[in-house]
Amino acid sequence: MPLRGARQPERMRKKSSTPNRGFRVADQIQRDLTALIARELKDPRVGMVTLQAVEVTPDYAHAKVFFSVLTGDPQETQDALNQAAGFLRNGLFKRLMIHTVPTLHFQFDRTTERAADMNALIAKAVSSRAKEE
DSSP, X not given: OOOTTOOOOGGGSOOOOOTTHHHHHHHHHHHHHHHHHHXXXXXXXXXXXXXXXXXXXXXXXXXXXXXXXXXXXXXXXXXXXXXXXXXXXXXXXXXXXXXXXXXXXXXXXXXXXXXXXXXXXXXXXHHHHHHHO
């Protein structure tokens, strides 16, 4: 039993982890990547891209970046972003103040397309119901 006031050895102390740190890091990565893609990425295959979300692994080794496009081919944009991942990661090294900057993996997010399809189906159902009444 340790004496009162005596300090415990490092290995015995409980680690204090900041709650929601992963979410804050993911949010910062999303903001910085948005700026990097808009200002510094000159690939013509990357048109108007919106970053929807970033998911970071607990060890900060990898980050999935979900995006949508307003114009252009989603697969071509995904290929271009994944090819530029090293360049973008290097830009994040300069901006983020964390020990490990994750490897970036870009993935097309179909959520907005699905939402538009659902809205169209709902509108169609409402209009057919109005015709029946």
